[in-house]
Amino acid sequence: MTQGVTVPVSLGERSYDIEIRPGLLETLGARLKSLGVKGKVGVVTDRHVARHYAKALLGMLRNLDLDAVPIVLAPGEQSKTLKSVEHILDILARHRFERTSLLLALGGGVIGDLTGFAASIYQRGIPFIQIPTTLVAQVDSSVGGKTGVDHRLGKNLIGTFYQPRAVWIDPLTLRTLPTREWVAGLAEVIKYGIIGDAKFFAYLQRHMPALRKRNPEVVVTVVKRSCEIKAQVVAEDERESDRRRILNYGHTIGHALEALGGYRSLIHGEAVGIGLVLEADLARHQGYCDLRTVDRIRSLVCAAGLSDRTTSRSVEKVWSAMQHDKKVSQGKVVGVWPESIGRVRIAPIERGTFEEWYPTVLAGMKSRSRRAAR
Numbered sequence: 543m544t545q546g547v548t549v550p551v552s553l554g555e556r557s558y559d560i561e562i563r564p565g566l567l568e569t570l571g572a573r574l575k576s577l578g579v580k581g582k583v584g585v586v587t588d589r590h591v592a593r594h595y596a597k598a599l600l601g602m603l604r605n606l607d608l609d610a611v612p613i614v615l616a617p618g619e620q621s622k623t624l625k626s627v628e629h630i631l632d633i634l635a636r637h638r639f640e641r642t643s644l645l646l647a648l649g650g651g652v653i654g655d656l657t658g659f660a661a662s663i664y665q666r667g668i669p670f671i672q673i674p675t676t677l678v679a680q681v682d683s684s685v686g687g688k689t690g691v692d693h694r695l696g697k698n699l700i701g702t703f704y705q706p707r708a709v710w711i712d713p714l715t716l717r718t719l720p721t722r723e724w725v726a727g728l729a730e731v732i733k734y735g736i737i738g739d740a741k742f743f744a745y746l747q748r749h750m751p752a753l754r755k756r757n758p759e760v761v762v763t764v765v766k767r768s769c770e771i772k773a774q775v776v777a778e779d780e781r782e783s784d785r786r787r788i789l790n791y792g793h794t795i796g797h798a799l800e801a802l803g804g805y806r807s808l809i810h811g812e813a814v815g816i817g818l819v820l821e822a823d824l825a826r827h828q829g830y831c832d833l834r835t836v837d838r839i840r841s842l843v844c845a846a847g848l849s850d851r852t853t854s855r856s857v858e859k860v861w862s863a864m865q866h867d868k869k870v871s872q873g874k875v876v877g878v879w880p881e882s883i884g885r886v887r888i889a890p891i892e893r894g895t896f897e898e899w900y901p902t903v904l905a906g907m908k909s910r911s912r913r914a915a916r
């Protein structure tokens with residue numbers, strides 16, 4: 543079996559380790575014991591994840607005399623609300639969780655963001671551990687300490703920065719992930735190659751067929767390198783004043799398309815996949831990179847099984863949805879633009895530039911469809 547690896551996240555007294563180990567879930571009870579965990583442990587999860595993993599886990603914790611309290615939510619983004627947080631807090635209060643009691647976030651990004659937020663406000667903060675079970679969560683959302691919930695006026699509008707005590711990743715949990723979720727997660731992985739590591743990008747080009755098949759060794763390599771890049775960026779800028787913004791590459795247009803689709807027609811990673819290609823092309827339009835860079839990004843996104851085609855024909859709607867992004871500062875849309883594979887720059891974009899460029903995307907799609915039909 544593939545060996546485990548550890549990736550440190552250096553944040554002074556808030557530092558922690560990300561451990562990536564196939565089979566980790568089976569040794570979780572012993573791990574908690576060795577950390578000296580006693581008493582109450584809340585296991586927050588959703589129904590899909592619970593079906594696969596919760597029973598064994600709860601049994602294991604109880605065998606070790608830990609007072610395990612399951613908190614099972616409905617799956618999906620609709621659960622990322624203040625109401626769910628209230629539900630979690632109710633259970634913690636009813637079971638008399640204390641300052642030292644522990645929460646485990648067992649699930650995807652929704653569970654991780656919710657649990658982290660609840661942990662950050664219950665009794666002004668109790669410890670929690672991330673046990674991510676989707677690719678998005680293993681390479682992205684479980685690392686870095688952003689927690690929160692959605693508001694009806696905006697996604698992730700309410701939240702805190704609150705670091706977990708540890709991130710425990712068992713790549714074997716990815717075997718049960720639906721294909722659509724798996725492929726969506728690949729968009730975030732490709733993003734890391736573009737923003738920070740040309741060699742990793744080349745590795746992904748070579749290994750994409752194996753990655754699509756979830757080859758265990760390739761999966762561990764990819765999760766590890768992604769976590770390293772995210773951990774490094776977060777260590778340099780924990781609260782996103784500057785450098786951490788590079789993690790938003792693909793997300794300016796991606797978020798806009800995701801929102802325009804009502805968060806249903808495109809899931810997050812699918813929208814980011816399109817965003818990676820479109821933002822690279824917009825970078826080219828602004829003279830930041832060459833066509834070859836755009837083509838390499840487009841090819842890898844398509845090889846991952848993601849789409850490179852925008853889902854909106856309306857320049858105004860896309861631009862206006864881009865304004866609603868949290869990352870807009872003082873009315874300016876600030877984008878992340880590739881200069882080459884592995885290097886990006888952060889710069890604002892004017893409405894006029896966007897309006898001049900977007901029709902060329904629509905025209906390009908039309909001519910490609912016509913060629914394909916011939």
Ligand SMILES: NC(=O)c1ccc[n+]([C@@H]2O[C@H](COP(=O)([O-])OP(=O)(O)OC[C@H]3O[C@@H](n4cnc5c(N)ncnc54)[C@H](O)[C@@H]3O)[C@@H](O)[C@H]2O)c1
Nearest residue numbers: 590617618650651652675676678679682683688715718719
């Ligand atoms: N905090 C951050 O820095 C950060 C970064 C990226 C994304 N996010 C957030 O993460 C969320 C998206 O996360 P996600 O893509 O993991 O979505 P998710 O948590 O909704 O999980 C996707 C689906 O997969 C199911 N699932 C999870 N693990 C499974 C497994 N091992 N086997 C079978 N099914 C499984 C879930 O039940 C759900 O239906 C969004 O809310 C986004 O805002 C946060």
Ligand SMILES: [Zn+2]
Nearest residue numbers: 730793810814
């Ligand atoms: Zn993302």
